[in-house]
Amino acid sequence: MSAEIENRVKELGYVIPTAAAPAANYVSCVISGQVLHISGQLPIADGKIAVTGHLGNDVDVATGQKAAELCAVNILAQAKAALGGDLSRIKRIIKINGFVASAPTFVEQHLVINGASNLLVNALGEPGKHARAAVGMAALPMNAAVEIDAIVEIA
Numbered sequence: 294m295s296a297e298i299e300n301r302v303k304e305l306g307y308v309i310p311t312a313a314a315p316a317a318n319y320v321s322c323v324i325s326g327q328v329l330h331i332s333g334q335l336p337i338a339d340g341k342i343a344v345t346g347h348l349g350n351d352v353d354v355a356t357g358q359k360a361a362e363l364c365a366v367n368i369l370a371q372a373k374a375a376l377g378g379d380l381s382r383i384k385r386i387i388k389i390n391g392f393v394a395s396a397p398t399f400v401e402q403h404l405v406i407n408g409a410s411n412l413l414v415n416a417l418g419e420p421g422k423h424a425r426a427a428v429g430m431a432a433l434p435m436n437a438a439v440e441i442d443a444i445v446e447i448a
Contacts, residue, residue: 294381298369301416307366312374313337316434322375327384329375329445333392334367335437336360345436348429349399352438358408361391364441365409369416372445386413386423387444394438395429402427409441 302309315321315332323330336344336359344360346352352360368389369380376382391406393399406427413421423443433440 295373295379298380298383298416302366302369302412305362305412305415307362307412309366309370309373310338312370313367321371324375324447327447328387329372329443329447331368331371331375331443331445333390333434333440333442334364334371335433335435335440336363337367338363342435342437344438346438347394347396347399348401348405348438349396352394354401354404357393357405357438360437360439361406361408361441362412364391364439365389365412365416368409368413368441368443372443376447382448383417383420384446384448385420386417387446388424388426389413389441389443391425391427392430392433392440393427394431394433394436399429402429405439406441409439
């Protein structure tokens with residue numbers, strides 16, 4: 294099942310990378326009982342922030358959705374690392390919190406975070422369906438356009 298998930302991610306145009314190390318004084322993941330908490334993931338590809346700036350200023354919705362997809366891929370990378378490489382241990386994505394660097398007049402954060410939601414559902418099927426929040430922020434770390442964290446039920 295884990296290989297099946299990774300194959301679906303490949304079909305969506307991505308490869309699950311090695312999980313990135315934390316950028317400050319925190320841990321990437323915490324397992325408490327049957328719940329995996331994944332710290333905020335940025336749209337990192339090839340070791341650098343792939344999408345920077347603010348939605349509604351210098352980033353359009355389609356590019357923001359791609360940034361959200363990268364965040365979701367990096368969430369899966371963190372889950373894979375935390376679960377000993379076995380993504381089939383994911384029983385359900387409980388919730389994602391999406392943060393979108395936004396110009397003051399930008400109000401389509403929900404459309405941006407759909408990039409991550411769609412990727413998670415397409416990769417995981419029913420277990421990928423989740424509750425979520427999509428909020429605008431004045432700025433995000435390293436000028437990232439999007440950041441997303443996740444709460445995951447695991448076996």
